[in-house]
Amino acid sequence: MPDGTFEAPIAIPAEVFVSLQWEHVRTTLSTLGETAAYSGSTVWSATYGERKYRLQWDWMFEPFFQRPFTMDMQPHTNAIFAAGDFVAHALPLDERTQTLRSAIDRIKWEDAVLMAMEQQDKDHKVKVERILKGVSRDIDPGS
Numbered sequence: 001m002p003d004g005t006f007e008a009p010i011a012i013p014a015e016v017f018v019s020l021q022w023e024h025v026r027t028t029l030s031t032l033g034e035t036a037a038y039s040g041s042t043v044w045s046a047t048y049g050e051r052k053y054r055l056q057w058d059w060m061f062e063p064f065f066q067r068p069f070t071m072d073m074q075p076h077t078n079a080i081f082a083a084g085d086f087v088a089h090a091l092p093l094d095e096r097t098q099t100l101r102s103a104i105d106r107i108k109w110e111d112a113v114l115m116a117m118e119q120q121d122k123d124h125k126v127k128v129e130r131i132l133k134g135v136s137r138d139i140d141p142g143s
Contacts, residue, residue: 010051014081014091014099020046022055022107027116037062038117039071042109054078057104059113068113075100 022044029040038061046053057075061068074097081091081099091099 009078009080010053011080012048012051012053014095016048017053017077017079017081018099018102018106020048020053020103022046022103024109024112025054027113029113029116029120038068040113040116042113044107044109055100055103055107057100059109061113061117068110070101070104075104 023046025043025045027040027042029038031038039059041056041058043054043056045055055075055077058071058073059068060071077100081096
């Protein structure tokens, strides 16, 4: 997985994977230079039987579009999708990608990304206020 953890691949039928109930794990974000755009990745997990599946993809947000959107990069997962009943015959890459995109389309992930952006903005505002408070004390030690 791109986040630095290794997870052994786990077989699951593609149609089951798409219908799993996904839960938000984390969202990372960064600003893009001097623009108002953000980019990042988001990680979600779901359990089927006793197995835990992960799904991670990259996203971008530009204020013009008002909602984050997925990047064209390949999403990542620890799932192997069986072709028919034979796990040894995994789905071809294009069908695998379509399965991952179908799962992503069912997740209301945009709200999690927007909340992460809002929290970062609040944290940034608090940091700036602390810095300005420290600067004003340095300028006027009597306050």
